Amino acid sequence: MGFADSFRQNFIEDDRWKYLADGLKTTLIITLFAVLLGLVLGFLVAIIRSTYLRTKKLLIPDILCRIYLTVIRGTPVVVQLLIIYFVIFASVPISKTLVAIIAFGVNSGAYVAEIVRGGIMAIDAGQLEAGRSLGLNYRQTMTSIILPQAFKNVLPALANECIVLLKETSVAGYIAIADLTKGGDIIRSQTFSAFLPLLAVAVIYLVMVMLLTHLVSRLERRLALNDRR
Numbered sequence: 001m002g003f004a005d006s007f008r009q010n011f012i013e014d015d016r017w018k019y020l021a022d023g024l025k026t027t028l029i030i031t032l033f034a035v036l037l038g039l040v041l042g043f044l045v046a047i048i049r050s051t052y053l054r055t056k057k058l059l060i061p062d063i064l065c066r067i068y069l070t071v072i073r074g075t076p077v078v079v080q081l082l083i084i085y086f087v088i089f090a091s092v093p094i095s096k097t098l099v100a101i102i103a104f105g106v107n108s109g110a111y112v113a114e115i116v117r118g119g120i121m122a123i124d125a126g127q128l129e130a131g132r133s134l135g136l137n138y139r140q141t142m143t144s145i146i147l148p149q150a151f152k153n154v155l156p157a158l159a160n161e162c163i164v165l166l167k168e169t170s171v172a173g174y175i176a177i178a179d180l181t182k183g184g185d186i187i188r189s190q191t192f193s194a195f196l197p198l199l200a201v202a203v204i205y206l207v208m209v210m211l212l213t214h215l216v217s218r219l220e221r222r223l224a225l226n227d228r229r
Contacts, residue, residue: 010196016187020200023183030100030179031166037105038165039158042112045069047142049113050120054128055138065113072110078171080107085175100172100179108165115157119150152223159216163209170205180204 011017045065052062072080081103089099123146131141173182184201188194 006193006196010187010191010193011200014190016190019178019183019186020180020197020204021183023178023180024204026097026178027166027169027172027180030097030104030169030172030177031162033101034104034108034165034169035162037101038108038112038161041106041109042116045109045113046116046120047147049117051138051142053121054125069110069113072107073114077104077107077168078174081171081174096175096177099175100169100177104165104169104172107168108161111161111164112158115154115161116150119154119157120146122153123149155223156216156220159212159219163212163216166208166212167205 011020045068048058048061048065052058081100084103084106085096085099127145127149128138128141131145132138136144169179170181172179173185176182178186181201184197187197191197
């Protein structure tokens with residue numbers, strides 16, 4: 001079978017290209033909302049941990065955060081996905097897409113937390129003292145002085161975490177979500193031809209990652225330019 005015939009069989013006949021299109025849409029939805037959840041969790045954990053490290057307050061929340069970081073960063077994301085779907089939400093009528101968003105968001109939050117915590121701790125302690133001398137309390141100093149600087153410093157790393165998360169969502173098919181990877185596998189199972197469907201999936205992921213990488217590079221150059229001014 002020639003390339004043209006194989007292409008027609010895998011993508012044109014029975015509108016099989018729609019498996020990839022619908023899968024791409026699902027992948028982007030999961031990635032977007034998982035990124036948002038990960039950012040919220042990550043910043044919350046980072047603030048708690050950095051507050052404890054600098055003031056020795058919030059001991060119990062800090063212990064809980066350290067347990068969260070240890071468990072999430074020490075186990076594979078696919079195992080976490082399976083546990084959340086087949087154990088935690090086993091008897092709950094919940095959307096598989098929502099389960100994936102929760103799983104990937106919780107996983108990403110652990111890595112975001114360490115990125116942000118590193119950014120916060122990298123800010124000179126004198127900044128905190130300067131805020132206090134201006135009459136600001138700890139919370140006001142963190143939100144008005146420390147966090148804006150830390151966010152700017154870690155923004156490229158956070159953007160790279162988004163790229164990693166996009167690729168990690170390829171395991172969502174383990175709970176029968178018709179994401180991009182699953183869409184290519186469905187075509188393969190119907191046509192018994194693995195090369196073109198899986199190649200198409202790889203190319204789509206590659207294009208998305210290259211686009212995001214380009215945006216991250218532009219962001220880093222923009223931040224470097226602003227720092228020199």
